[in-house]
Amino acid sequence: MADSLSKTDERRPRARPILGCIADDFTGATDLASQLVGAGMRTLQTIGTPDIPLEADVDAVVVALKSRTIPAKDAIEQSIQALDWLREQGCEQFYFKYCSTFDSTPAGNIGPVTEALMEALETDFTVACPALPANRRSVFNGYLFANGVPLNESGMQDHPLTPMTDANLVRVLGAQTRHTVGLIDYNTLRQGDAAVSARIEALRAGGVGIAICDAIDNDDLFVLARACRELPLVTAGSGLALALPANVAGRLGHTEDAARLEPVTGREAVLSGSCSRATLAQIEHARQHMPSVHLDAQALADDYRRVVDGALEHAEAHLEAGPVLIYASASPEEVRLAQQRLGVQEAGELVESAMAEIAAELVGRLGVCRLLVAGGETSGAVVGALGVQGLRIGESIDPGVPWTTTLGTDEPLALALKSGNFGATDFMTKAWKLMP
Numbered sequence: 001m002a003d004s005l006s007k008t009d010e011r012r013p014r015a016r017p018i019l020g021c022i023a024d025d026f027t028g029a030t031d032l033a034s035q036l037v038g039a040g041m042r043t044l045q046t047i048g049t050p051d052i053p054l055e056a057d058v059d060a061v062v063v064a065l066k067s068r069t070i071p072a073k074d075a076i077e078q079s080i081q082a083l084d085w086l087r088e089q090g091c092e093q094f095y096f097k098y099c100s101t102f103d104s105t106p107a108g109n110i111g112p113v114t115e116a117l118m119e120a121l122e123t124d125f126t127v128a129c130p131a132l133p134a135n136r137r138s139v140f141n142g143y144l145f146a147n148g149v150p151l152n153e154s155g156m157q158d159h160p161l162t163p164m165t166d167a168n169l170v171r172v173l174g175a176q177t178r179h180t181v182g183l184i185d186y187n188t189l190r191q192g193d194a195a196v197s198a199r200i201e202a203l204r205a206g207g208v209g210i211a212i213c214d215a216i217d218n219d220d221l222f223v224l225a226r227a228c229r230e231l232p233l234v235t236a237g238s239g240l241a242l243a244l245p246a247n248v249a250g251r252l253g254h255t256e257d258a259a260r261l262e263p264v265t266g267r268e269a270v271l272s273g274s275c276s277r278a279t280l281a282q283i284e285h286a287r288q289h290m291p292s293v294h295l296d297a298q299a300l301a302d303d304y305r306r307v308v309d310g311a312l313e314h315a316e317a318h319l320e321a322g323p324v325l326i327y328a329s330a331s332p333e334e335v336r337l338a339q340q341r342l343g344v345q346e347a348g349e350l351v352e353s354a355m356a357e358i359a360a361e362l363v364g365r366l367g368v369c370r371l372l373v374a375g376g377e378t379s380g381a382v383v384g385a386l387g388v389q390g391l392r393i394g395e396s397i398d399p400g401v402p403w404t405t406t407l408g409t410d411e412p413l414a415l416a417l418k419s420g421n422f423g424a425t426d427f428m429t430k431a432w433k434l435m436p
Contacts, residue, residue, distance in 0.1 A: 018248050019060040020091030022082045024075070024098050024109065025376035026383055027419040028238070029064030032097045033393040034402035035241035036060045037258045045391040045404070047383050049082045054089045059252050061086060066380040068098070069161045072108035076116040083120055093232060094121065100130045100137035100237035101146055101421065102169060103162040104176065111176025114210060114235050121232045125204045127184070128173060129224060130237035131215035134399040135422060137237065138216040142170045142183045155277045158332040160339065161348065169212045179209030186214040189223050196227035218242060238400055261394035261405050264414040266369035267319045269362050270428050271382060272327040273351050274375030274420030275335050282374070283327050286428035291318040292325035295354055297338040297347045308354050312361050319366060323432060326358060352377055356385035363413065370414040372431055379417040391415065397431045398423045
């Protein structure tokens with residue numbers, strides 16, 4: 001029987017969640033949830049905002065939205081709906097999670113959603129900190145660095161949906177919000193949380209509504225978390241989630257069980273739509289170790305049925321022997337050519353539709369029950385096609401990428417939803433050895 005959001009442990013009374021999180025894509029949500037679990041918070045991830053009360057016994061809830069690249073008006077509406085539901089469940093502090101590469105455009109959606117959440121929570125101040133040192137994302141003097149180089153030199157300048165051409169986050173966020181954007185810099189953080197708290201009060205007094213926060217290592221995140229203890233809302237990548245649980249450590253229960261998952265056995269597959277540098281390297285490595293088939297966006301446009309059916313036939317012929325890789329990932333030049341011919345939105349939707357159908361067939365007809373999925377948009381399409389209501393979060397494969405088991409499916413599935421830029425080169429091969 002499928003597990004559900006309402007299942008609870010009858011051996012002890014249900015605890016109300018302390019932290020309520022809203023993530024702007026599905027892989028980012030699992031990244032955030034894995035950080036919370038690693039810090040001892042029993043965490044449940046929902047796919048979209050549920051329409052029933054939460055009865056699971058958890059310390060934190062992450063609502064996964066697919067709102068990163070939709071119109072700002074729709075992103076705001078979905079985020080406020082999620083906030084309202086989390087408040088109804090009893091959450092006390094709220095966390096708006098976006099990517100550690102601050103994926104957005106001048107029109108949003110980080111700034112507009114942050115504004116809307118601040119207004120709903122009646123707060124005049126919050127922080128913005130995308131830093132994730134474990135994955136080499138750091139902020140220094142307000143500039144975001146990825147893999148040791150400024151964001152706009154990291155490959156993110158070629159992102160097909162949210163190209164990031166400026167590493168100055170004060171400037172980037174300032175273009176998206178009516179609030180004045182300030183900075184809590186490295187020198188302040190190194191003086192400790194009292195200095196950060198004083199800086200927050202000074203910024204508020206000066207009319208600043210949102211402060212970009214430097215952080216180059218985990219110690220900085222713990223200092224920031226302590227200073228943000230009383231803020232109703234924080235906004236960040238997943239890094240800050242390493243440190244927030246320490247603020248309520250005395251209230252957490254059964255932390256030794258936080259990452260425990262029931263085992264899932266069966267056939268295995270990898271689906272990838274991400275075009276990030278990290279994922280492209282992972283695909284090249286995986287192709288040396290497992291059968292693979294490439295979905296070309298332009299070929300899908302020419303003969304969708306032939307391409308999808310061919311991928312499924314290839315998978316069916318090889319699944320018995322081990323994992324099969326099906327990928328639509330492509331180089332920046334290939335992506336540009338497809339977008340020029342098909343349109344940016346149309347090319348993306350075509351790939352998502354194919355991945356959704358393939359996932360449903362792999363699980364429903366071909367017996368796959370363990371899936372790695374690379375890319376936020378691809379992950380959203382896959383979990384939607386599979387009818388996933390939520391995820392229980394397990395141990396990480398690589399920082400920010402945990403194994404999970406599904407809630408709401410006919411039978412539990414094991415899923416690893418990977419943000420495009422996350423994971424080591426051997427991620428797609430070593431993950432199977434780390435299954436619960």
